[in-house]
Amino acid sequence: MQFTITQAQLGTRPPVVKPDPKVLQFLGEDGMRNLISSHYDLLRQSNIKGLFPLTDEGFEMAKKHSPDYFNQSRGAPMMAGRHAAFKITPEARLIWLESYIKVLEPLDMPDDLKLSFWNYLDIFSIWMMNTPND
Numbered sequence: 001m002q003f004t005i006t007q008a009q010l011g012t013r014p015p016v017v018k019p020d021p022k023v024l025q026f027l028g029e030d031g032m033r034n035l036i037s038s039h040y041d042l043l044r045q046s047n048i049k050g051l052f053p054l055t056d057e058g059f060e061m062a063k064k065h066s067p068d069y070f071n072q073s074r075g076a077p078m079m080a081g082r083h084a085a086f087k088i089t090p091e092a093r094l095i096w097l098e099s100y101i102k103v104l105e106p107l108d109m110p111d112d113l114k115l116s117f118w119n120y121l122d123i124f125s126i127w128m129m130n131t132p133n134d
Helices: 022-044 056-063 067-074 090-104 111-128
Strands: none
Touching (some): 022 056, 090 111
């Protein structure tokens, strides 16, 4: 399966299409938590590890933000606002997306669902960029 990364321009906000609800139905809450946890584990070893909590406790808490947990404990998603304090560059976006590719590729999930989730992540990540590359 091909994961295409859309060319992005800082300050643009293309329309985001939410992933097919069947993604969460397929993975379940635990599967989604495992997916996010695996992604965060890769990020913690990446060149953008400074964007994440430094302590083990803080990092583990950040991993818990799967859909149901996030909505119940943090409220409705307002991701761009919540991430505004962090310098998210186009390079950071690529590292974030490439790390997701590494956890999605081996995932035992139908390709159409992977693609639906990927397409959401790809465009969502454009919204998060708020700083040019240095």
